[in-house]
Structures are given as C-alpha cells and as structure tokens.
Amino acid sequence: MVITVTLNPAMDKTLTIDNFTIGDVNRVIGLRYDIGGKGINVSKVLKNFGVESICTGFLGGILKNGFELELRKREIKNSFINISQDTRTNTKIVDQLNGTFTDVNEPGPNISEIEMDEFLIKFKSLCQDDDIVVLSGGVGPSIEKDIYRKLIKIAKGKGAFVILDADGELLKEGIKENPDVIKPNDHELELLLNKTIDTEEKIILEAKKIIDGGVGSVLISMGHKGAMYITKNNSLYCNGLKVPVKSTVGAGDSMVAALVYSKINKFSNEDTLRYAAASGTAAVCLEGTEACNLDQVNEFIPRFNIENKEEF
Numbered sequence: 001m002v003i004t005v006t007l008n009p010a011m012d013k014t015l016t017i018d019n020f021t022i023g024d025v026n027r028v029i030g031l032r033y034d035i036g037g038k039g040i041n042v043s044k045v046l047k048n049f050g051v052e053s054i055c056t057g058f059l060g061g062i063l064k065n066g067f068e069l070e071l072r073k074r075e076i077k078n079s080f081i082n083i084s085q086d087t088r089t090n091t092k093i094v095d096q097l098n099g100t101f102t103d104v105n106e107p108g109p110n111i112s113e114i115e116m117d118e119f120l121i122k123f124k125s126l127c128q129d130d131d132i133v134v135l136s137g138g139v140g141p142s143i144e145k146d147i148y149r150k151l152i153k154i155a156k157g158k159g160a161f162v163i164l165d166a167d168g169e170l171l172k173e174g175i176k177e178n179p180d181v182i183k184p185n186d187h188e189l190e191l192l193l194n195k196t197i198d199t200e201e202k203i204i205l206e207a208k209k210i211i212d213g214g215v216g217s218v219l220i221s222m223g224h225k226g227a228m229y230i231t232k233n234n235s236l237y238c239n240g241l242k243v244p245v246k247s248t249v250g251a252g253d254s255m256v257a258a259l260v261y262s263k264i265n266k267f268s269n270e271d272t273l274r275y276a277a278a279s280g281t282a283a284v285c286l287e288g289t290e291a292c293n294l295d296q297v298n299e300f301i302p303r304f305n306i307e308n309k310e311e312f
Helices: 038-048 061-073 113-126 147-157 168-177 186-193 200-212 251-264 269-284 294-303
Strands: 002-006 010-016 030-036 053-060 081-083 088-095 100-105 132-136 161-165 217-221 227-230 235-238 306-308
Touching: 002 038, 010 061, 030 038, 030 061, 038 053, 038 061, 038 132, 038 251, 053 061, 053 113, 081 113, 113 147, 132 147, 132 251, 147 161, 147 168, 161 168, 161 251, 168 186, 186 200, 186 217, 200 217, 200 227, 200 235, 217 251, 217 269, 227 269, 235 269, 251 269, 269 294, 269 306
Parallel strands: 002 053, 002 132, 010 088, 053 081, 132 161
Antiparallel strands: 010 030, 088 100, 217 227, 227 235, 235 306
C-alpha cells in the first residue's frame, strides 16, 4: 500500500490574469479549483500512473465534503481526521503574458491535541510492512516541527519505506530519523545546510554527507537547470528542458510520485531520475494542479540524458 500524508491540505484556486498589476483592478480570464496539498497531489498523479494509494491527514469545515467527493470521483481512497476548524484555500495567480506565477498561501487551521492524537493512532494502524509512505508539505501553525520525525519513526518501525518532501525545520528534524529518500529543491537544500551550494560538485558533496548520516538517497530538483539523484553509490545528473510553463504548482509532487512508481517497478537509479524529471516537466505544462499521466510523462522520457558524475 502507498500512504500519502497531507497535514495541511488546501483548495487551490488558480486565477489567470494577463498583465497582473499590484494595486490595480485585475480582470480574471481563467479560473479553476483543485483539491491540493502535496500528499494529495502525489496521490492524484499516482492514480494516473495506475498506482493505488490512500490519503490521510486533516480535513475540516465547508471544504471537507468537497475534498472527499473529489477523491471518490477519482477513486482515490482516503481516511482523513475530521477537525473543528476550516481547511484552507491557497490562491495562485498566473500571468501568462508576463510569465509570472504568484502564490498566496493561507496558514491553515490549528489542530487540537485530541485531533493530533487521533491522527497518530490512525497513522499507526495504516502503516504495514513493505508499505511506501509519502510525507510531504507544510503543516498548520499549531503542529510541532518534529512531526515528520515522529511519523518516520512510526512508519519505519512498521517496516515501511519512507519518502520525505519537506523544507525548513520540518526537513531538518525529519532527517534525524533517516527517511529512505528526501526530495529538496536546490534552495531548500541550501536552507537545510545554511550555506550556498551553487555547483554540482557542492551538491554531490553535501548530499553524500546527508547519506552518510543515515538518509537513503537524495533527489534534488533544480528547475530549468535539471535534477540530481544522489545515492550511496551513484551521483546522477539529468538535464532540464525548456517547455511552455502553465503552472509550477505540483511539479515537485509529480517527481515524488515518480519516485514511488520507480520503487514499485524496481527501476534503476538512472531510470528513477529520468522518470522524476519527466514527471516534473509534464506537470508544469498543465494548468493548476492538474495531475500528469504516464502518456504525458513518456513523451518527455527520450529527451532526458543521464550523466553519472564523478564523485568529489
């Protein structure tokens, strides 16, 4: 079973506005709503890849039924904890004329101790030996920054394979329990290590240190510069592609879904990176947080070249 955890889901409201101007009246020329939150986005992509998963986390208020209805339509299993406060809405402003993408993200609801205890009980019951657990995204203001560390300990204690996609203190704390894969982007890696990492050599060196500390492998996304997948025995680089970008939301989540897909299908490290890069690229070509599918991903696969970099 694949379990995706979304502790702070959001209804993603995407507005398309040509020549978006701060301090002026702006006319919306396109509008769409997507259920979101990084773990949910991963499950949406996995469904399109033919992989079943179950979503869990927190949902509440007037948006709860909409989330559950949409997940049922997509035939994605879910087991969320019902909370007293409202699930948040995130607003994305896409200006295709100027090529800008602006996010306005709400902090999310406060989670009570009772609600958190209920979630921890549910999470323990869901995790089983050989499961793949995806922990991704931010958390609400009341949740402690060591929550992923706690969840990794639970999941690995049950024999699960754990992928962590987080940043800041959540990532810093999470890696203390040695997840099997982490997926920072280059900026998040710099924040984690509190240093500038501006060359491939530095990325490899720092990722190897993280792996020596107990993390299984590190997938680093670098936008148009490509991506790198560092394991104990490989330092792989993949080129970036220039494509028409419709939305940057969900690209990283698509890469995480590709990690899951690669793990299930026992792909080589080279093919894992290739599918991750292609999935992220396919995602940015879609509007909102629309989930890419395998046909779209496979169109990009031949355009990626994998280089096995010399260790430094």
